Amino acid sequence: MTHGLTITESSDSTVSASPASMAVIGLIATSMAGAGDVAADIDAAFPLDTPVLVTSVDIAAGKAGSLGTLKKALEAIGDQSSPIVVVVRVEEGADQAETDANVIGTTTATGQKTGMQALLAAKALLGVAPRILGAPGLDTQAVTTELAIVARNLRGMAYARAIGDTVAAAVTYRDNFSARELMLFWPDTNDWTGDAVARVLGLRARIDEEIGWHKTISNVAMDGVLAITKDVHFDLLDSSTDAGVLNDAPVTTFVRTDGYRPWGNRTTAGDDQPDFAFESAVRTSFALQDLIATTIQPFVDKPMTVGMIKNLLEKMNAAGRALVSAGKVVGCKFLFDRSKNTSAMLAAGRPNFTFRYTPCAPMENPTIDLQITDYYYSDFADQLV
Numbered sequence: 163m164t165h166g167l168t169i170t171e172s173s174d175s176t177v178s179a180s181p182a183s184m185a186v187i188g189l190i191a192t193s194m195a196g197a198g199d200v201a202a203d204i205d206a207a208f209p210l211d212t213p214v215l216v217t218s219v220d221i222a223a224g225k226a227g228s229l230g231t232l233k234k235a236l237e238a239i240g241d242q243s244s245p246i247v248v249v250v251r252v253e254e255g256a257d258q259a260e261t262d263a264n265v266i267g268t269t270t271a272t273g274q275k276t277g278m279q280a281l282l283a284a285k286a287l288l289g290v291a292p293r294i295l296g297a298p299g300l301d302t303q304a305v306t307t308e309l310a311i312v313a314r315n316l317r318g319m320a321y322a323r324a325i326g327d328t329v330a331a332a333v334t335y336r337d338n339f340s341a342r343e344l345m346l347f348w349p350d351t352n353d354w355t356g357d358a359v360a361r362v363l364g365l366r367a368r369i370d371e372e373i374g375w376h377k378t379i380s381n382v383a384m385d386g387v388l389a390i391t392k393d394v395h396f397d398l399l400d401s402s403t404d405a406g407v408l409n410d411a412p413v414t415t416f417v418r419t420d421g422y423r424p425w426g427n428r429t430t431a432g433d434d435q436p437d438f439a440f441e442s443a444v445r446t447s448f449a450l451q452d453l454i455a456t457t458i459q460p461f462v463d464k465p466m467t468v469g470m471i472k473n474l475l476e477k478m479n480a481a482g483r484a485l486v487s488a489g490k491v492v493g494c495k496f497l498f499d500r501s502k503n504t505s506a507m508l509a510a511g512r513p514n515f516t517f518r519y520t521p522c523a524p525m526e527n528p529t530i531d532l533q534i535t536d537y538y539y540s541d542f543a544d545q546l547v
Contacts, residue, residue, distance in 0.1 A: 188292025241386035242364030299356025
């Protein structure tokens with residue numbers, strides 16, 4: 163018989179797990195051997211239609227062939243940050259249609275996913291899920307349309323170029339899309355088609371790591387930009403400029419003010435999704451979905467008692483309070499609504515919860531009333547005494 167104090171440890175913590183990383187890039191690119199390259203080495207490092215985990219973009223760029231988009235995209239990403247990247251290398255086709263088909267990919271009869279569809283297998287194969295998606299230099303309208311769908315399935319965002327030689331053409335091109343998981347950018351940067359989107363991917367990952375997914379990509383300096391490929395008139399005090407017209411479309415542009423930086427907060431969400439007009443709102447929703455899944459998973463299939471539900475509510479609300487304290491949401495609350503939970507539903511093991519939250523909106527358009535007044539002359543004479 164034991165006489166004394168026995169202490170045991172349990173994992174019944176009220177602090178929930180953190181959301182999964184939102185800073186993993188999914189990059190679709192082409193790569194071929196040029197002068198001095200060995201094709202077999204490229205094939206070994208980046209097998210076609212296979213998700214490859216890259217933990218050092220600099221080392222990976224050295225293994226990529228000098229032809230195609232992969233090397234240049236990795237270098238542009240590396241100028242911004244050193245993120246985890248899932249690379250899917252695709253074969254360049256004999257014409258644009260064939261290249262588009264290779265980039266978009268499919269699921270073969272044996273179940274293998276090719277092209278951008280291979281990003282959907284990254285979690286199972288590599289242990290990470292890409293959430294920042296792009297195909298710099300390969301993002302035609304057909305590719306971008308499909309990329310937005312893959313982004314939705316991964317609870318991520320797609321970043322692509324708005325195709326057009328003029329502001330008007332870029333605005334017209336934007337009308338082809340109505341996905342909240344997509345942001346369009348115009349014009350390009352530096353000397354190759356796709357440079358801007360590649361830099362945006364790296365910048366988005368850097369913002370996630372340094373600030374968080376609640377900060378939009380707008381008005382953050384982007385490294386390695388020497389010039390933009392089209393003139394964009396910008397004036398912070400005048401919305402009728404090129405930048406203002408593009409943002410109203412909405413298309414995100416690039417402005418030169420203390421360096422080059424993206425300018426624009428909005429996705430291509432249609433008028434039927436006004437709550438998800440801001441990039442930050444979409445990515446907050448996805449981050450919260452991750453958090454909910456991570457926190458609730460240990461409770462699934464446990465005996466449903468009053469104590470268990472109270473414990474779950476406290477865990478979720480503790481996680482919510484941490485997000486509010488960190489400034490990642492304005493407010494949130496995890497609720498068990500009596501009216502939505504009948505005895506029959508509970509007996510069937512189907513409780514209903516509500517997670518109510520307010521994402522952080524960017525201060526996109528502050529209004530300042532500039533008033534002229536003689537008030538400050540009211541004690542003028544007294545100050546001369």
